[in-house]
Amino acid sequence: MMNFISRLLGRSPPTLSEVRPNDAAAIASLHTASFQRGWGEDEVYRLLIEKTVVAHRAMSGTTMSGFILSRMAAGEAEILSIAIAPRQRGRGFARPLLDLHMRRLAGLGTRAVFLEVDENNAPARALYRRAGFRDVGRRQSYYQSGASALVLRRDLG
Secondary structure (H helix, E strand, O other): OHHHHHHHHOOOOOEEEEOOHHHHHHHHHHHHHHOOOOOOHHHHHHHHOOOOEEEEEEEEOOEEEEEEEEEEEOOEEEEEEEEEOHHHOOOOOHHHHHHHHHHHHHHOOOOEEEEEEEOOOHHHHHHHHHOOOEEEEEEOOOOOOOOOEEEEEEEOO
């Protein structure tokens, strides 16, 4: 009964899973809808076939609602991108996706995770703070808009 009500209200939780290379088009589309400079499908595909890239997705039925991609090197990882579909934002999809991803990185032996976030992106900054990231640097005027990027880090294990 609760599943029916959740579906009726459109609030069912996403299905989380690993990304596959055939998800490249959906990721490119979602990335383009989320960022000033979107990634092309070929660019995403090349990332997804790298052995050092870890990627997860959030699916709402057959529609991709979000994704996260990281690249690992020498016991560290950098989150390259994380996005939630504009219509799905604010519904609690990002945190479970980030948590799953961090657990997977830890399971692969990653000791620290880094990312850059636009200093003006308050929702993303709040998500990362709640997930245990802390400021470790700043890249002045990093984005085309002139905004600076905050460099964040979270230690794992």
